[in-house]
Amino acid sequence: MFPTGENDPAVEEISMPVFSEGSSPVVSEPPSLTREQERLDQGTRRPIPVSTIDWQTSMTSHFSPLHGLDFLKDVHQIIIQQTVELTDLMASLESENRYTVKVPRGETIYYATESSTSFQRTCFGSSRAFAMRLYDPTQQEAIQFRRRLACGSCCSIFLYLQELEVWIPPGEYVGKVKQKFNATKPCFVIYNKQMDIIYRIEGPESAFGCMWSKNHNFQIFTSDGMTQIGSIIHQWDQVQVAYNLFMQMPGQENNTRHKALLLGAAFLLEYMYFESAKKRQGCKCIC
Numbered sequence: 001m002f003p004t005g006e007n008d009p010a011v012e013e014i015s016m017p018v019f020s021e022g023s024s025p026v027v028s029e030p031p032s033l034t035r036e037q038e039r040l041d042q043g044t045r046r047p048i049p050v051s052t053i054d055w056q057t058s059m060t061s062h063f064s065p066l067h068g069l070d071f072l073k074d075v076h077q078i079i080i081q082q083t084v085e086l087t088d089l090m091a092s093l094e095s096e097n098r099y100t101v102k103v104p105r106g107e108t109i110y111y112a113t114e115s116s117t118s119f120q121r122t123c124f125g126s127s128r129a130f131a132m133r134l135y136d137p138t139q140q141e142a143i144q145f146r147r148r149l150a151c152g153s154c155c156s157i158f159l160y161l162q163e164l165e166v167w168i169p170p171g172e173y174v175g176k177v178k179q180k181f182n183a184t185k186p187c188f189v190i191y192n193k194q195m196d197i198i199y200r201i202e203g204p205e206s207a208f209g210c211m212w213s214k215n216h217n218f219q220i221f222t223s224d225g226m227t228q229i230g231s232i233i234h235q236w237d238q239v240q241v242a243y244n245l246f247m248q249m250p251g252q253e254n255n256t257r258h259k260a261l262l263l264g265a266a267f268l269l270e271y272m273y274f275e276s277a278k279k280r281q282g283c284k285c286i287c
Contacts, residue, residue: 068142069256
């Protein structure tokens with residue numbers, strides 16, 4: 001916000017200039033926004049050509065994405081990897097997470113950074129609220145996930161269940177991922193911005209939705225819940241020596257906004273079930 005000058009002694013001491021008769025006053029215009037700020041306000045992108053390796057043909061190609069969602073075109077398999085730095089391992093407090101979103105051949109299409117409060121990271125752990133910003137290879141924000149503070153484990157049946165909203169710059173609401181109570185397995189519903197159900201996600205059978213091991217397969221179904229069309233798998237990567245999240249999207253899905261919603265669901269599952277699993281040993285309930 002720009003200062004208004006009200007009740008500001010420093011402003012009151014400034015006297016108005018006096019112009020002599022016949023002179024032309026010089027009108028000073030307020031400083032204009034920079035081109036970069038104007039571009040952000042209008043939601044336009046810098047026309048930066050991007051060199052990518054086409055994961056369909058293994059050919060190097062160049063294109064200028066009109067939107068950050070363009071990197072999801074023709075993508076049906078995604079790997080989400082958490083990046084951990086030495087300072088994070090040595091820190092005594094929970095730090096904000098960072099991730100890379102890749103295609104199976106290894107090319108990174110998004111860099112994700114979490115924004116949350118240290119109070120919630122300390123007191124609520126993986127249940128914390130956050131804003132997750134995804135930046136594409138042009139270093140421009142492409143997608144944003146907003147998760148509220150809520151409980152959705154076996155110990156919180158009657159409390160707020162989990163919900164994550166998906167937004168794209170400069171402020172377009174895409175839809176949300178919402179948890180549904182189920183006493184036998186984790187269940188989620190994906191809505192578009194018109195609140196139409198477009199996908200359903202179900203986890204493995206377990207008492208009150210508890211996860212008792214580190215390897216699990218979540219199935220993506222059509223809106224009626226009858227046909228499986230994809231999956232989200234938490235699996236061990238022997239090369240990276242770490243757990244990663246692998247997502248198989250519906251093969252016939254070409255709507256990049258729907259893919260962004262599925263990507264948001266994968267991040268929600270990462271925090272709800274798998275972030276704690278990476279830090280635990282043995283067979284324990286991940287709630």
